[in-house]
Amino acid sequence: MLTYCGNRSDLLSIWIENGFSPCFYQTVSASLMVFMAILPLSFQIHKMRRQAVPVESKYLVNSFFYMLQWFVLLLLLVETPVRFALDWTKVYNEVDGVSVYYFLARLVLIFMTIALFRLERTTLLMHLKLKRHSLALILSWAVLLLIETIVVVSWNSQLWWFRNEHSGDKIANGLWITRLVCVSLLFLISLCAPGVPTLNSWLTVNADTERDVEDGMDQLLHHRNTGGMTQQSGSTWSGIKLKVKLLWPYMWPSGNVLLQINVMICIGCLVAGRVVNLFVPIFYKNIVNGLTYGNEWSYILTQIGLYVTLKFMQGGGFTGGFLNGIRSFLWIRVQQFTNRKVQTKLFAHLHALSLRWHLSRKTGEVLRSIDRGTQSINTLLSYIVFSILPTIADILVAIVYFVAYFNAWFGLIVFVCIGLYLADTILVTEWRTKFRRDMNTKDNRAKQRAIDSLLNFETVKYYNAENYEVEKYDDAIVDYQSSEFKSNASLVLLNASQSLIINVGLLVGSILCAKFVIDGTFQVGDFVLFGTYIVQLYTPLNFFGTYYRMIQANFIDMENMFELFDQEEEVRDNVDAITLEVQDKSVEFDNVCFSYQPEKPILKNVSFRVNPGETIALVGPSGSGKSTIIRLLFRFYDIQSGVIRIDNTDISTVTQSSLRQYIGVVPQDTVLFNDNIQNNIRYGRVTAADSEVEAAARAADIHDKINSFPDGYQTMVGERGLKLSGGEKQRVAIARTILKAPDFVLLDEATSALDTTTERHIQESLDKISTGKTTIVVAHRLSTIVNANTIIVLQDGEIAEMGSHEELLKANGVYNGMWAQQLADVSEYGENSGSGSGNEKDKETKKK
Template identity: 45%
Template sequence: MRLTHTGPAPARRDDWQTLKNLWPYIWAYRGRVLLAFACLVIAKIANVLTPVYLKDLVDGLGVPVAVLAVPVAALVGYGLARLTTGIFGELRDALFARVTQGAIQQVASQLFQHLLALSLRFHMGRRTGGLSRDIERGTKGIGFLLNFTVFNVLPTLLEIAMVTGILLWRYDWVFAGLTLGTIVAYVLFTLLVTERRMVYRRTMNTLDSQANGKAVDALLNYETVKYFGNESYESQRYDHDMRSWVDSAVRNQVSLNLLNMGQGLIITVGMTALLWQSARGVTQGVMTVGDVVLVSAYLTQLYAPLNFLGFVYREIKHALADMERMFDLMANHQEIADRPDALALQAKTASLSFEAVDFSYQADRQILHRVSFTVPAGGSLAVVGASGAGKSTLSRLLFRFYDPTGGAVRVNGRDIRDYTQDSLRAHIGIVPQDTVLFNDTIGYNIAYGRPAATQEEIQAAARAAHIHDFVTSLPQGYDTPVGERGLKLSGGEKQRVAIARALLKSPPIMVFDEATSALDTRTERAIQEQLDRIAQGRTTLIIAHRLSTIVQADHILVLDAGRVVEQGTHADLLALGNRYARMWQLQQSGEDK
């Protein structure tokens, strides 16, 4: 088996667009943002004044004792400046904490809501592991970006501007020129090299998501992997991506080391030149020892944040790279959206009709061809046919997971596109063929049909679905965990939970999509009687393979390759002696194909 090769690294996007996407979430806390910025400015002004007081203190120590008040004043000023720096720095951090965490919470919540609103087509094509990793990295990237920007980039740039201004005001322009020259050279070098390094980070992200997606997929399908003995194959697929990830990670680290060496060289040259210039001023008698201390203090004060600025810039670029995938998810088009004037469906009974419905998942493969039928309020219609005939597609169109490419689906005579999706789906219950449960308790999964239901109502639905006795026989009863996707329960047990869940919802329209396919014959008969009872008074769409379960349906549709080839009652279709009659004979004789 051939392992697939990873594609090229994703194309670079506009980082400014990412920042514009993030800005509304930050500005929602504009009051805290402005206060935090005011604290930042005050802290930096105090920090820049600290070396000035230190210079006065050093110079004052060299004068006669009679004027000792000068160094005392400088000492007090120095202490107050440092205290102000610390206090307002902490206030800034405290004020901005709510901004950072609030922005992360709002982005994550909106993204989760957006993903749930995306079409079934998107979710059928996604990889759960890769998607979850993209969201995790993206939300963490917001925290990195805001913390590094507010706590490091802005303070450092502000301090550089103030220091440059003071040096230009108090000394020769050469001091300001050397300072700015060093900073410009450092920033340009960092920017150019980091931009070239970003391709490695993006490739690492792609490979990490790809490897994680394959790992999660294999673990979710653990039994299938074991059935076919493909442990080695899955390990090879995962290891292939991880080896490629290692290659990108090594290149990323080597380029980082080269970047650090270049930054260190620029800083060293700049510091040496400034110290040489200040020492030269002392020897010429135009500067005092205090001036040397001042320049030295500024150099020391700028060195650490400037050196850290390179790391911060890299982390910001990494954060932007991590955020781009998350915001790309936000940009996914919502295929099925409510109309601006959509109505809320409110009805205790509902009729259902399909009018010349055409549908295709892909343009080159049509699934339904002008399918038409009507189910009156309280009536029942069964749909039968071979696998792939388009039976389950009917329920997906009814729930409006997709819109028809032609024709219309109507509830109570109105196109379902005129209703809000939430109100439409609130009127429909389903027992699917493939029941997937949440990794929670049995009680939680039953209650999912109506989360506000009482324990008595949950148990009543379980009794109606013939699962109450089984649940109460378990040591933890309704608090029994069902495991990932309900793997701790048998297929029949999961299907009965699904039936109880639909019963608890109690909607006017019920869809049974092979609702008893995972049950044994004895249980099927008991459940079928219960389904027949709850279908009374409800509009019911039954998608069935076993014809014995639809004998009592008011109307039966036979689909073949997405077309209605026969329809009528059970007796009418048997009398025709065509496709339905042959299917009935095969199933009755035990030769069901």
């Protein structure tokens, strides 16, 4: 006859023979699965099927931990009927009602978790901003974990399988260990949600439209944020594999034996600290028991000496202890190594990014992200290695010690309290993440607003906009403080909930321990041991929440820095790239096509050749592609089709560094470093001696002007060279190029913004640079290129005309019209007009 409890116990008996009644345990466990897991899962599955949107397969990322989740779920699914068949037929040779109830509840629960797990993998709720599993799924796995762990309190009961008295107990014990490992893995991995797709990569349309650099567009459309940096959403543990991969080289200082020894000693100090933490309360207990029961003075004195020695090693309060002091001292060099490596690698990576990215960045936000990101790496490593891992080790040691020395009840109290504490910390901190991330975003905006305003100081003054800028900056700060308040308020809530959990656990444990002391089971020293150890354990545990929050905050601070690392180099050297060796100094464009945006071509099948030592000029209206040709030859961008050759060698097959060492550029807008004039000129060749710098300055006709300054060559030029006039900056740029001594010279409208007199002097210096060099000139004033060997007229990205100055005038085409228009401007505005040529050749030609 099938009965509900069978012959193992009855439902009303809760505690039998030092353990739970199996019937009561399975009834409560099955009910927990039904009401706390199956019902919430049903609602969540129904909600997902009604409201979730499918996710395309290309946005699904497979990972080891995602596959591990599937393996564990399938293992649990197989184990459940196997356990039912073995446990109640082959092992105990009976079936009762409670076992059927427990089996059905567990089987339904596992099927539903698999269904919801698959739904969360393949669909997304539009309002869900965090990359995590639903609370219903996490709760169901937490219930399974609680059911498997709470059975430990029946360790000493004869009614359970722990005694291994026959083969059935061994099988049941093995299945229990399997279930415990599986649900523990499921619960821990669920906090990272490796298989859940991210929302930002799927829903947000990439609106990155790059600027046609020559087209005079007012603004550059950015990514969702600026500088190619996206706005993160979701858990900060998303992409943890990539983050650890980036951090790992800095955690282990490869190539530096001394620092590696430092790391090993630091780890040794951590291990020693765990041992010390265990024995400090034990020796304190021995002192109390010795004083209580009148042990010999030598014994008490020995225990006190050992206790004080261990306390010295451990430290306490605001003192870190001898072990922590040694560890902190040795870690300084490792920390400095990490900081230096991260910053230099990121700095090198930024310089390797394309011109397109640098045109779209916001300098203030990029610098702010770099500062926060590099600072957070050191903090992150310190928290993980010296705070989180030791705290976890202390918790595991405490649970094992309490179970072994006291009994399973104390281990259960510690385990439940710590489990609730960690769950509360993780869930609330994940909820708080959006406040911290929003605070960072608004902090970036406030700093960017301030930097933009200061960089454009003159413009602010020109338009009397000081009050406007202050008001905008104040608005940005108010906006930031609003998010800061939410972040800090949620932190107060988290601290209150953590304190409640800790003190409830301390209360229950103290009452239980005091009861055992009164009953004579424990000694007074055991109560002191429990109180000392639990407080010692809760102190780092209390900081565990802080550590976790700081790790979250540091990951958030690092997100924008990781975004910078994620920016791919648009122009890369081929794996088999060769070093360019220049011989005859020729340049050739062969059917070159290029566009900044696919829908708007800039160059269309452009072909021309510059023979060695010749000068070719590019003219045409704005947006016709003149400056683009300069940038393509310097390989700031790669072309879509066609070939660019130097000495009959395709420049895409050579290294960028070898290509650029032969090319000198004098840009239209010269930007100088905030350094002295001498170093700004020396930038053309950083190994040049002072005499070579002065020779280059003489050739650029700026030596005498520099000597007239009070500080001579040590004169500081100010930020972006603002202390120098336009002509002086151009001459410094020319001196740089002369010092570089390139084989190819690119002049990008180098005199278009200068007055006629200055232009004439600058033009003479440019002629010196170009002598014997292969030169390409982008010109606005046609009078400056009348002596060019070939003039190319570009219009709508195509070559409209090509020839010498005289040939193009005789052709009576586009160039002739441009020449006539500039002569008319000279007549209307006068010889000294900054926009006219004002050149003697202009007047002579006009007379003709």
